[in-house]
Amino acid sequence: MTTESKPLGGRIALVAGATRGAGRAIAVQLGTAGATVYVTGRTTRTKVSEVGRTTETIEETAELVTAAGGEGIAVPTDHLEVAQVRALVERIDEERGRLDILVNDIWGGEHLLVPAFGKKIWETDLDSGLRMLELGVKTHVITSSVALPLLVRHPGGLVVEVTDGTAEYNTRFRENFFYDLAKNAPIRMAYALAHDLKEAGGTAVAVTPGWLRSEQMLDHFGVTEANWRDATEKLPDFAVAESPVYIGRAVAALAADPERARWNGQSLSSGQLAKEYGFTDADGSRPDAWGFIIASENGKPDVADYR
Structure with a gap:
């Protein structure tokens, strides 16, 4: 293996919230790229989280990591439970002695957003709204607080806060009061963490996918990754997914x-970074969903110009 083909060989990563979707793919x-990756989540082959999906598990994610050329290690973790997060980080320290990459991708709140979509704060079930903030904000805070002492032990660490929407786009209201807070918070977290990490030689960024064809999104449209374009019959803009x-x-x-x-x-967005680093999506295209979404506010852009 060469450093060119395995540029992350020897690096230790923690992807918090890696059961499915963006977290699994990351x-x-x-x-x-050669990293050892600890993957966490609440859905295992013997236990299902409140999301209610049984088709994706953290064990499967770990196996996919290993099959891809790295080393995947599944650790069931509820990131709202401080003791569980501490045990996770202590295990990484004991087994590897370092942490180079922390990805905070914890969410699992789509089932809460759907009934709250388009509702005002007083129309939204308060318990559901607060749960969104727990899942999308509190989990990230706990994980960073507990994991960063290990990450800063060596210079050059990277923290990635995964969210929905760029700082530019999220100046717009995001569907619901609680969701708006939950998805803007990681952007500000990355900004604040960048300040805290700078002296240790670390970097923190917020990264958003565009219109993500996650397992849940594909199921919503009744398609698979093989025939996802069929969903454009229902929603033409899905072509930029x-x-x-x-x-x-x-x-x-x-x-x-x-x-x-x-x-x-x-x-940062996936489309922006694709232009910078030259990678493509799995089908060889280079979609820019956020560029398309913003352009759509002032007309009907051609999807081909953003794919």
């Missing part, structure tokens, strides 16, 4: 970039 692409591989390659490219500190504190 873990697999880090593994493709991207597979989870795209954001996975984005994070892997960031992690392998020795000059990544130039991004410190910034909000």
